[in-house]
Amino acid sequence: MEIRYEYARKRSEFGRPCNFSDFLAEVTADIQPDPSLADDFIPQDPVDFAVQEGPVMALHEVNTERAEVSIRGVNHVEGGWPKHVDPKNSELTTRYREEVEREEVYTKTVQRLGSLVEHYIRQNNTIDIYEEYFEEEEDEEEEEEEHPSAKIINVLRDPNKIRRMCTHLSWHPDANRAVAVAYCSLDFQDSRKDMTFDSYVWDLGKPYTPELTLKPSSPVVILEYNSKDWYHMLGGCYNGQIVYWDTRKGGLPTETTPVEFSHRDPVYGACWLPSRTGTECLSCSTDGQILWWDIRKLSQPSERLILDITREDQLKKALGAISLDFVPIMPTKFLVGTEQGIIVSCNRDAKTPPEKIANIFSSHIGAVYTVTRNPFFPKVFLSVGDWTARIWTEELMDSSSIMETKNHTAYLTDVCWSPVKPAVFFTVRSDGVLDIWDFLFHQKEPSLAVKVSNDPLLSVRSQDNGQIIGCGTKMGNVSLLQISPGLCTLRKNEKTLTSTMFEREARREKVLQEKYRERQLREQERLRAQPEEKEDPQEVFKQAQEDFFSNIKAEQRRR
Numbered sequence: 001m002e003i004r005y006e007y008a009r010k011r012s013e014f015g016r017p018c019n020f021s022d023f024l025a026e027v028t029a030d031i032q033p034d035p036s037l038a039d040d041f042i043p044q045d046p047v048d049f050a051v052q053e054g055p056v057m058a059l060h061e062v063n064t065e066r067a068e069v070s071i072r073g074v075n076h077v078e079g080g081w082p083k084h085v086d087p088k089n090s091e092l093t094t095r096y097r098e099e100v101e102r103e104e105v106y107t108k109t110v111q112r113l114g115s116l117v118e119h120y121i122r123q124n125n126t127i128d129i130y131e132e133y134f135e136e137e138e139d140e141e142e143e144e145e146e147h148p149s150a151k152i153i154n155v156l157r158d159p160n161k162i163r164r165m166c167t168h169l170s171w172h173p174d175a176n177r178a179v180a181v182a183y184c185s186l187d188f189q190d191s192r193k194d195m196t197f198d199s200y201v202w203d204l205g206k207p208y209t210p211e212l213t214l215k216p217s218s219p220v221v222i223l224e225y226n227s228k229d230w231y232h233m234l235g236g237c238y239n240g241q242i243v244y245w246d247t248r249k250g251g252l253p254t255e256t257t258p259v260e261f262s263h264r265d266p267v268y269g270a271c272w273l274p275s276r277t278g279t280e281c282l283s284c285s286t287d288g289q290i291l292w293w294d295i296r297k298l299s300q301p302s303e304r305l306i307l308d309i310t311r312e313d314q315l316k317k318a319l320g321a322i323s324l325d326f327v328p329i330m331p332t333k334f335l336v337g338t339e340q341g342i343i344v345s346c347n348r349d350a351k352t353p354p355e356k357i358a359n360i361f362s363s364h365i366g367a368v369y370t371v372t373r374n375p376f377f378p379k380v381f382l383s384v385g386d387w388t389a390r391i392w393t394e395e396l397m398d399s400s401s402i403m404e405t406k407n408h409t410a411y412l413t414d415v416c417w418s419p420v421k422p423a424v425f426f427t428v429r430s431d432g433v434l435d436i437w438d439f440l441f442h443q444k445e446p447s448l449a450v451k452v453s454n455d456p457l458l459s460v461r462s463q464d465n466g467q468i469i470g471c472g473t474k475m476g477n478v479s480l481l482q483i484s485p486g487l488c489t490l491r492k493n494e495k496t497l498t499s500t501m502f503e504r505e506a507r508r509e510k511v512l513q514e515k516y517r518e519r520q521l522r523e524q525e526r527l528r529a530q531p532e533e534k535e536d537p538q539e540v541f542k543q544a545q546e547d548f549f550s551n552i553k554a555e556q557r558r559r
Contacts, residue, residue: 148448148483148487149483150436150448150450150469150482150483150484150487151482152452153468153482154207154479155478156181156477156480158183158475158476159200159209159210161194162194163476164183164195164219164476165183165184165186165472165473165475165476166182166183166472167184167221167222167472168221168222168472169459169460169472170223170224170225170233170461171461172230173225173226173227176204176463176464178201178202178203178211179201179202179204179478180199180202180233181199181200181201181202181472182220182222182235183200183219183220184219184221184238198214199213199219199220199223200214201213201214201247202478204480212250212251213251214251214253215253216243216253216256217237217239217243217253218238220235220236220237220243221238222235222236222267224270224271226278228274231246231247231248232245232247232279234270234271234272235270236266236267236268239262239266240259241256241257241262241267242256242270242293243256243257244295255298257293258298258299261300263285263289264285264287265287266286267284269283269321269322269336270282270283271324271334273292273326273331280292281295282324284307284321284323284324284336285320285321286320286339287315287320288306288319288320289304289305290304290306290346291305307336307338307344307357309342309344311354312354313353319342320338320339321337322338322339322368323370323371324336325337325371325381327373327378329378330373333347333348334346336371337363337370337371337383337385338367338368339367339368340367341362341365341366341367341385341386342362343361343363343371343381344359344360345359345360345361359394359397361392363383363390363392363401364386364388365386366385367385368383369412369413370383370415370416371383371384372415372417374417375419376495377422377498379393380392380393380394380502381394382415382417382425384413384415387407387408387409387410387412388406388407388408388412389404389425390405391404391502393502393506395506396510396513400509400513401509402502402505402509403439405435405437405446409431412429412430413458413459414428414460415428416460416461417462418462418466418487419463419464420488420489420490421487421488421489422498422499423440423497423498424439424440424447424466425437426462426469428459428471430457431456432453432454432455432456432457432473433451434450434469434481435448436448436449436450436483438487439498439501440497440501448483450481452471452481453471453477455473455474456473457471457472457473458472458474459471460472465488466487467488468481
């Protein structure tokens with residue numbers, strides 16, 4: 001609840017001169033002292049003291065009536081005065097005496113300061129007074145004392161009675177003051193009565209009602225803010241159309257792509273592309289097409305790519321795209337996750353469509369729900385599918401992942417990197433649990449597992465500062481979690497250590513890959529050296545049947 005009071009005045013009153021008046025002082029409030037509160041205070045008299053670190057130096061001079069009696073710094077010579085001193089000429093004697101005194105004072109001062117400077121130089125060579133010796137120990141103590149934690153600070157609920165899935169989240173580029181939530185039911189042939197197509201933009205300052213209601217012609221699967229122009233928002237619809245909004249004009253779509261030139265399946269991936277105008281975007285769908293658009297002309301796509309890994313450019317052999325990732329650091333490359341468990345790395349600058357499919361990574365058993373690059377190391381990317389999350393590097397072609405999480409009992413549905421810590425990422429599961437992983441410290445178990453909801457979690461996104469995590473559920477609720485500072489603060493040398501870890505794992509995977517190839521070659525040579533023997537199909541079937549029943553009996557005895 002926000003309480004505020006607005007002060008208003010007429011336009012004619014602006015610029016009027018101020019009239020001040022003088023009046024006697026008056027007592028507006030008189031608060032008597034309460035003796036009972038005296039026990040809560042500790043009386044302490046202020047004490048001021050000063051310390052002088054360096055020695056006090058001063059110049060003292062004494063004048064006598066006769067220069068012959070006392071002249072500082074002049075040695076009396078038998079047989080008369082020095083030739084510069086004439087007892088009869090007082091002016092010459094005074095001048096000579098002042099010159100000698102200045103030289104003597106300067107010499108003694110330099111000698112005294114020289115000994116002090118030498119002492120401090122030796123001390124500084126022994127102990128570096130500017131070095132922080134115990135910073136690492138203090139950080140280690142803080143790490144040991146601080147336990148990873150997360151708490152739910154707010155929940156954004158779907159205002160409709162018929163609940164839909166929260167399929168995607170997108171934070172506002174302006175200090176993450178708002179979040180756009182895409183609501184869509186992905187269940188097959190879900191035709192519930194009175195189910196709305198609306199999606200919402202929520203202001204974190206007013207979490208009880210949506211700030212803006214988006215009204216597309218078909219349910220929106222994905223929403224993305226334009227980082228260059230905050231008022232432009234891109235949406236991919238369930239019927240395959242691409243929609244874009246100018247939020248200054250309201251919740252109705254500014255323009256929509258024609259159905260005949262759009263995707264044939266739901267749009268699961270859409271993102272803005274870096275350009276001078278900031279109007280280009282990219283979309284993918286399970287129909288096997290990657291389409292480039294310009295919001296200034298959405299009548300037809302500006303470019304098309306068929307996701308055929310056989311490089312025959314045939315739509316019937318294309319893989320269904322279910323996730324898409326693009327980063328401005330690599331403006332010509334993007335990653336596509338498919339329904340078949342394959343990750344495809346594409347290059348837009350290639351001359352022909354088959355050449356645009358650069359690399360192929362056989363990643364997961366099931367669909368690749370999310371693929372995302374590391375914000376600190378763009379060549380390292382993360383994917384989630386089936387029961388694991390895996391880390392890959394583009395430096396190793398046609399190889400397995402360099403790192404991966406353990407196998408969970410529940411499906412992993414989404415993942416995102418931490419924008420402030422290079423080795424931290426967040427995964428959500430179908431059992432309603434948010435896992436926070438820090439591979440720099442723990443690789444077998446998550447640093448923190450939080451039970452967010454009893455419903456399956458389908459989407460997760462982190463703010464730019466890494467402190468607030470948004471998790472969308474199957475029932476349309478968005479839970480905002482605040483994590484502890486240890487999970488969102490970049491420590492000393494953390495980026496260097498993470499880079500070293502990724503390089504070490506990449507070298508290890510490369511060595512294992514070479515050994516595996518050598519082993520395959522030796523096996524092929526061994527099979528070529530042996531004479532070919534025709535196996536009886538009946539014998540093979542009989543042996544397989546005996547092995548099967550023996551395994552069944554062994555399992556029964558174990559239980």
